[in-house]
Amino acid sequence: MAMTGFRLIKIQFILSLLISIFLISACKKEDAKFAGEKPGQIPGLGNMPGSPEGSLFLLPSGVHLKGDIVGQEDGPSSRDCIFDGQGFFVTVKITLQRDSISTGPVEVVFPPGLIITSASEGFQHGLLVERVVVTIPPVQPGPGGNECQVSLLLFCLNSGKSPSDATAKYKLGPITSSPLIKDFIDKLSGKKINYRDFESTDPTWFENQERLQDALWNITNGDGLTEQDKENIAALPDR
Numbered sequence: 001m002a003m004t005g006f007r008l009i010k011i012q013f014i015l016s017l018l019i020s021i022f023l024i025s026a027c028k029k030e031d032a033k034f035a036g037e038k039p040g041q042i043p044g045l046g047n048m049p050g051s052p053e054g055s056l057f058l059l060p061s062g063v064h065l066k067g068d069i070v071g072q073e074d075g076p077s078s079r080d081c082i083f084d085g086q087g088f089f090v091t092v093k094i095t096l097q098r099d100s101i102s103t104g105p106v107e108v109v110f111p112p113g114l115i116i117t118s119a120s121e122g123f124q125h126g127l128l129v130e131r132v133v134v135t136i137p138p139v140q141p142g143p144g145g146n147e148c149q150v151s152l153l154l155f156c157l158n159s160g161k162s163p164s165d166a167t168a169k170y171k172l173g174p175i176t177s178s179p180l181i182k183d184f185i186d187k188l189s190g191k192k193i194n195y196r197d198f199e200s201t202d203p204t205w206f207e208n209q210e211r212l213q214d215a216l217w218n219i220t221n222g223d224g225l226t227e228q229d230k231e232n233i234a235a236l237p238d239r
Contacts, residue, residue: 037178042219045157046159046217046220055174062098063136064096069092069169071168072093072166076151081149085130085151086155086193088153089156091164094150095147096150097148110150112129112185113129113176113185114174116173117170117171117173119171123164123168126152127156128154129188132150155209156213159217180219180224184216187230192239212233
């Protein structure tokens with residue numbers, strides 16, 4: 001009996017050791033996937049100091065910003081060339097102006113991962129998860145005939161700071177290089193999440209965005225995506 005007990009303990013020890021090795025290996029693979037980046041410790045996001053990191057975003061030749069990027073509280077209007085995006089705590093109004101000498105429509109692509117950074121103290125940065133394409137029409141005669149107003153809806157990247165309002169000013173920031181944020185974006189690829197994909201009165205869009213915003217804050221301010229977050233993402237409708 002003593003031998004049997006010893007063998008049982010030995011088997012349990014070996015199994016525990018194998019499980020530990022498996023978990024350590026999985027953790028190492030996860031660390032390698034995210035280049036050692038940890039949730040809640042991404043520069044410029046959450047409560048971390050510094051500026052968001054990534055590659056430079058440039059507007060196409062012949063198109064430039066007119067005035068400041070500001071918080072948008074008006075909702076969709078006839079002035080918008082487009083009103084679209086994901087999230088609703090950061091909504092910004094961007095006025096694009098094209099050179100009067102150019103002809104034909106011009107396409108501007110705001111890519112997934114683009115961060116609109118707050119230039120006003122205490123306001124959150126915004127993240128675009130799905131690309132938004134804007135077509136600026138040919139120059140029209142009269143004042144403002146070469147302008148296009150773009151309203152972008154964005155997810156928040158700094159829980160605890162204020163959502164956008166009409167007093168807040170923003171800048172075009174980088175296209176994120178954060179492995180954790182890029183993984184979040186990849187998980188949403190192919191999902192139906194854009195504002196334009198839903199009727200304006202459909203509460204489903206707002207409910208989905210709220211869940212996704214909580215998931216993103218778990219990355220920027222917490223310990224990472226929870227199992228519930230992953231289930232919520234998987235349950236989103238496909239495009």
